[in-house]
Structure formats: structure tokens, C-alpha cells
Amino acid sequence: xxxxxQQSLMMQxxxxxxxxxxxxxxxxFADEQPRHVTAEEVYDEAKQQGVRxxxxxxxxxxxxxxxxxxxxxxQVDPGRVWFDTNxxxxxxxxxxxxxxxxxxxxxxxxxxxxxxxxxxxxxxRIDLVIRIGTRN
Amino acid sequence: xxxxxQQSLMMQxxxxxxxxxxxxxxxxFADEQPRHVTAEEVYDEAKQQGVRxxxxxxxxxxxxxxxxxxxxxxQVDPGRVWFDTNxxxxxxxxxxxxxxxxxxxxxxxxxxxxxxxxxxxxxxRIDLVIRIGTRN
DNA sequence: GTGTTTGCAAAGTGTTTGCAATTTA
DNA sequence: TAAATTGCAAACACTTTGCAAACAC
Numbered sequence: 475x476x477x478x479x480q481q482s483l484m485m486q487x488x489x490x491x492x493x494x495x496x497x498x499x500x501x502x503f504a505d506e507q508p509r510h511v512t513a514e515e516v517y518d519e520a521k522q523q524g525v526r527x528x529x530x531x532x533x534x535x536x537x538x539x540x541x542x543x544x545x546x547x548x549q550v551d552p553g554r555v556w557f558d559t560n561x562x563x564x565x566x567x568x569x570x571x572x573x574x575x576x577x578x579x580x581x582x583x584x585x586x587x588x589x590x591x592x593x594x595x596x597x598x599r600i601d602l603v604i605r606i607g608t609r610n
Numbered sequence: 611x612x613x614x615x616q617q618s619l620m621m622q623x624x625x626x627x628x629x630x631x632x633x634x635x636x637x638x639f640a641d642e643q644p645r646h647v648t649a650e651e652v653y654d655e656a657k658q659q660g661v662r663x664x665x666x667x668x669x670x671x672x673x674x675x676x677x678x679x680x681x682x683x684x685q686v687d688p689g690r691v692w693f694d695t696n697x698x699x700x701x702x703x704x705x706x707x708x709x710x711x712x713x714x715x716x717x718x719x720x721x722x723x724x725x726x727x728x729x730x731x732x733x734x735r736i737d738l739v740i741r742i743g744t745r746n
Numbered sequence: 747g748t749g750t751t752t753g754c755a756a757a758g759t760g761t762t763t764g765c766a767a768t769t770t771a
Numbered sequence: 772t773a774a775a776t777t778g779c780a781a782a783c784a785c786t787t788t789g790c791a792a793a794c795a796c
Contacts, residue, residue, distance in 0.1 A: 490770055490775060514760080528778045533761065535776095552683075552691045553760055553785070567725065570734055578725055589703065589714055591742060598706060598741045605735040606727060626750060626795055649786080664753045669786065671751095689760070689785060 487542030497525040498535050502545070508560035510548065510575040516557075550575060550603055565602040578604070611639045623678030633661040634671050638681070644696035646684065646711040652693075686711060686739055701738040714740070 480499040484491055501519055502509055517532045536557050539545045548556040550568040563580040616635040617627055637655055638645060653668045672693050675681045684692040686704040699716040
């Protein structure tokens with residue numbers, strides 16, 4: 475995704491174009507490959523590339539991107555949020571030893587039948603995480 | 611589950627019987643109903659019942675119970691671990707508005723086909739969480 | 747008696763907040 | 772110029788740690 479495309483995504487989401495947001499979207503979306511990142515990780519990467527940005531802004535931006543549908547949060551770890559650039563329907567495999575998080579295409583796991591909900595409730599998201607580890 | 615049964619569970623797990631552990635197992639396992647609790651919650655309950663116990667001991671005990679297979683951890687919330695007294699295979703529904711966590715029997719959702727793993731890896735657990743919220 | 751468990755308070759981790767200064771549109 | 776965004780540091784919520792005293796076996 476090129477910079478122009480990234481800009482238009484942000485503008486469509488009603489977000490102002492700032493240096494920091496462009497830098498983050500470059501890190502996250504430049505090569506189309508899905509990425510799983512934590513705030514700290516992105517912050518370090520940005521710093522390495524000489525982009526000046528506070529950690530608070532990283533959090534701020536990641537949340538705004540999430541609200542805009544550009545990212546998806548993944549909870550695999552207590553006390554640590556992962557952000558996934560792949561926002562299409564899919565699942566995850568999480569290696570509890572290495573911390574590595576891998577995408578699994580939706581549909582490759584079989585079907586899910588939803589339970590009945592109260593009329594005023596809706597399904598926000600379905601999280602399916604396969605936790606693996608080294609055989610003991 | 612009566613106190614004798616709770617004791618034998620702990621002893622089988624190689625855990626010494628202490629007042630605090632008995633108090634917690636009473637809170638968690640006395641009526642057979644599945645419970646979803648956080649450390650803070652159990653701590654408050656214990657205090658209400660006049661059981662003297664530090665928060666550190668609650669964490670300590672919950673983790674030992676988990677390691678012993680008496681509890682299962684559930685990650686639905688960043689920065690907050692839930693413990694589930696239902697350790698049999700099942701899934702969860704999580705209401706993002708109220709924080710309420712509900713069990714869903716395994717098998718009621720359809721089948722899951724596992725991806726192939728490296729020879730030295732095994733599946734530790736499968737977490738399936740259906741996140742619901744109020745329709746907007 | 748020996749080794750485990752407890753309690754306390756302090757430290758740690760990841761995240762959020764308040765607010766003045768800066769920047770965008 | 773008005774409104775949004777940033778950076779900083781302080782505050783936060785939850786969890787873990789270190790160590791002496793208490794306890795189980």
C-alpha cells in the first residue's frame with residue numbers, strides 16, 4: 475500500500491494526517507504482509523527509523539486506527555495487547571513459548587454456530603486462538 | 611464438592627493444606643456451579659467472609675490451582691486474568707459492555723480442524739471467545 | 747526440624763490521563 | 772483561527788517479587 479492510499483484511508487476515517495500517523499501507517503501497512511505488533515514494538519521500530527514519536531502517541535494512534543477498522547486487537551497475553559493489520563475474518567495460533575502469533579485463515583477450521591442472543595445484543599467479534607507449546 | 615474432596619484434590623496436586631487454600635477452594639468449588647472470578651473478586655469475597663488472606667496469597671494460590679488443573683485461565687480482558695472453575699473443554703461468551711463471562715458447552719459450536727504443527731509442538735489449549743455487546 | 751507457604755510492602759509491567767505546546771485543515 | 776493532535780510525566784490497574792515470620796508435615 476503506498477503513501478497515497480494510506481492517506482486516503484486515514485482521511486476516510488476522519489483522521490487528520492500527521493507525521494506520526496503517516497510514519498506508523500508506513501510501518502504497518504507499507505508491505506501488504508500481515509503484521510502482529512505491540513505498542514512497544516512499533517514504538518521501538520519508529521525510533522530506529524529516526525521517527526520522533528512518544529509512546530502515548532503510539533497508543534493513541536493504534537487505538538484510533540483500530541476504531542477506524544484499520545487494525546484489530548488480539549488478546550492472547552494477559553497485560554499486553556497485540557494489534558493485527560489483518561482485519562479480515564481469521565483466527566490465530568499463539569506459541570506460548572516463543573510468543574509468536576500466526577494467522578489462520580477463516581473457514582479452514584470448520585464452522586461456528588452462534589448461540590442465541592438477546593434481541594438488543596450483537597456479536598462484536600469471535601476470537602479463536604489455538605495455543606501451542608513445546609511437547610514435554 | 612465437600613471439604614474432604616477439596617483436600618484430596620489439593621493433596622493429589624502435591625499442595626499442602628493451609629487455611630487459606632481451604633478457604634479459597636471453599637469459595638470456588640463448594641457449590642458445583644462453574645464460577646468465573648478475578649483475583650481481586652476472590653480476595654474481597656474472602657475478606658467479607660472474615661477469612662484473613664493477603665492478595666499476594668490469592669494470586670499465589672490461584673496460580674497453583676491452575677497449574678494443578680483445578681482452574682483454567684481465561685483471557686478476555688487486557689490487564690486482567692479470569693479464572694474459570696470449569697476446566698472441561700468449553701468456550702466462552704464475553705459481554706464487552708457488562709464484563710459478564712458465560713460458558714458455552716464444547717461441541718455446540720461446530721467442529722474445529724487443527725492446522726498441522728511441527729513435530730515437537732502440541733496444542734495446549736483452544737480458546738474460543740464470542741464477544742458480544744449492545745446493538746448500536 | 748525442614749521445607750513450604752504466608753503477608754507485607756515495594757517494585758514491575760503495560761496502559762491511560764491531564765494539560766500545555768504544537769500542528770492541521 | 773478553531774479544533775485536533777502531540778509529548779511529557781504522572782497516575783493507574785493489575786500482577787509479581789523478596790524476604791522474614793509462621794506453618795505443615
